Amino acid sequence: MNLAKLLMPIALTALVPHAALAVTGDKAEFKKVADDVYAFIGKRNDANALVVVTAQGAVLVDTGNNPPETRILQNFIRSVTDQPVRYVVITQNHGDHTGGAPLFAPPANVIVHDRVARDWASWKPYQIKSWRKRFRERADALKNVDPTDTVLSFKEGVTLHLGGKRIELIYVDDPYNPGDIAVWLPQSGVLHAGFVGYIGRHPDIRPDYSHGTTAGILKQLEVLVALRPKVMVPAHGPLGDAKDLHALADYLLLAREKVRAMTAKGLPLQAITREFQMNEYEGWDRENHFEWLAETVYRELRGEGPQIVPVSDREVKGTIVRAEDEGRRLLVKPNSGPDLRLRVTADTDIDGAATDRSRLKAGMKLSAKYLVPEGFNAALGYDVTELVVAP
Numbered sequence: 001m002n003l004a005k006l007l008m009p010i011a012l013t014a015l016v017p018h019a020a021l022a023v024t025g026d027k028a029e030f031k032k033v034a035d036d037v038y039a040f041i042g043k044r045n046d047a048n049a050l051v052v053v054t055a056q057g058a059v060l061v062d063t064g065n066n067p068p069e070t071r072i073l074q075n076f077i078r079s080v081t082d083q084p085v086r087y088v089v090i091t092q093n094h095g096d097h098t099g100g101a102p103l104f105a106p107p108a109n110v111i112v113h114d115r116v117a118r119d120w121a122s123w124k125p126y127q128i129k130s131w132r133k134r135f136r137e138r139a140d141a142l143k144n145v146d147p148t149d150t151v152l153s154f155k156e157g158v159t160l161h162l163g164g165k166r167i168e169l170i171y172v173d174d175p176y177n178p179g180d181i182a183v184w185l186p187q188s189g190v191l192h193a194g195f196v197g198y199i200g201r202h203p204d205i206r207p208d209y210s211h212g213t214t215a216g217i218l219k220q221l222e223v224l225v226a227l228r229p230k231v232m233v234p235a236h237g238p239l240g241d242a243k244d245l246h247a248l249a250d251y252l253l254l255a256r257e258k259v260r261a262m263t264a265k266g267l268p269l270q271a272i273t274r275e276f277q278m279n280e281y282e283g284w285d286r287e288n289h290f291e292w293l294a295e296t297v298y299r300e301l302r303g304e305g306p307q308i309v310p311v312s313d314r315e316v317k318g319t320i321v322r323a324e325d326e327g328r329r330l331l332v333k334p335n336s337g338p339d340l341r342l343r344v345t346a347d348t349d350i351d352g353a354a355t356d357r358s359r360l361k362a363g364m365k366l367s368a369k370y371l372v373p374e375g376f377n378a379a380l381g382y383d384v385t386e387l388v389v390a391p
């Protein structure tokens, strides 16, 4: 009997973490993680950021969840350097990572992957309006500026050599990588892992491949694990290190194996999404991600491309019954018809009695335009494009 083989299942079980909920504190923190390198740790698992201070300006990686958070981040930066933010690097093209860029750029340049630059170039007028007025103190500075006007983009990878610091931007190519990158500081061993930096949280991977695929993420993890980072800044949550990258790789391999086994038994997709679970990871945040993850893996294993969902525009007038997550999620009572769940994104163009989504409150009257994906499980609510509120 091969002893290694005999031990393997036991070793695997022992490796599975029984971590308590990994949620960050009630206030954002700014932590020195190496000389001239600071991690911004978002409150309650809000998006993280990384700051590198050099004699030739500061480099900011990601920009905070909401305008108030981005201003806190800006104050943290001012507390450690007189240097201006010269570059803003975006690790993933989602509002909680990109939304704060207009507080710094211009004069800062925004650095993104080509795929992200292409997406920004295709923005609709409401998105550009929302971007220009996200920070009222920047209204004049951004009056005639387009989001792409300050953008530097790259295809394969780029290294910044700034004031003696090396900052490597790493893109791992994959047909469905939406432009997610990692930022590596070889001199200090600090890594901002971007989207694939996950700690104690079930990953948000969707059948439309808008966050990439499990295969693509495994490719990225392989590259990042080889760097052996001493400090790993995840997209959200507390700081980790190389072992957390390994943990996510193990997680994804197990998830793929489960879906593969159910597919091999001939189970239809509906049964797979119903039965799929990752109970080995009890205590991890966001179990509501299981259905999408199972369906994504199912598509990948069958060699299918992304799910394409037709979207239609709707309008509503009504009253906000509940505003949760600092205005990100609204429960709305329309003037007629059943209650409606809406998602206010970083792209939402907000007018009237609220300057940003964190000011939205129960009792406000609203009129909103929103997007309804046809035949799609929009459990978190419909995305709002334009929103006008009155007290």
Ligand SMILES: [Zn+2]
Residues within 6 Å of the ligand: 047, 094, 096, 097, 235, 236
């Ligand atoms: Zn995020």
